[in-house]
Amino acid sequence: MLTLIITFTVTGDPEKFRTAQSAVIAHASRLPGFGGSRLHRSLTDPNVYVEVVEWADADTHRAAVADPDFRLLLGEMGEHATAASDRFEALAPH
Numbered sequence: 001m002l003t004l005i006i007t008f009t010v011t012g013d014p015e016k017f018r019t020a021q022s023a024v025i026a027h028a029s030r031l032p033g034f035g036g037s038r039l040h041r042s043l044t045d046p047n048v049y050v051e052v053v054e055w056a057d058a059d060t061h062r063a064a065v066a067d068p069d070f071r072l073l074l075g076e077m078g079e080h081a082t083a084a085s086d087r088f089e090a091l092a093p094h
Contacts, residue, residue, distance in 0.1 A: 001035065002061055004053040006085040014047070017080035021051070024073045028053070031067065033060020049081075058087070 010017045021039060028034045035054035042048040055061040064070055 001090055002055045002058050003088040003090065004051075004055065004061065004085055005088060006051045006053065006083050008049040008051065008081040008083050010047040010049065010081045012080040014080075017049075017077065020073070020077035020080055021049075024070070024077055027070055027073055028064060031060070031064045031070065033057065034064070061087070 008017070008021075018039075025037050028037070033056035035056060037051055037053040040050045040052075042050075055064070065074075
């Protein structure tokens with residue numbers, strides 16, 4: 001399993017960001033290998049969000065990012081926030 005952790009800093013309207021983020025996840029949920037996501041908002045800075053997204057593996061994540069419709073939706077979300085991300089692997093179950 002591949003876990004993608006993304007930190008978003010909203011630079012525009014938070015509602016437009018959340019609408020765009022929901023559209024990205026709705027599309028991702030129809031792609032092979034998507035395992036779900038959770039969006040969290042900072043209690044310290046309401047313009048900062050962290051999203052944890054799970055994919056079956058690196059190949060399904062790469063295929064999703066190559067999907068033209070997915071890329072379009074990511075671009076629309078990028079109009080409302082900057083993002084920094086990294087990929088992680090699970091080391092121990094909880």
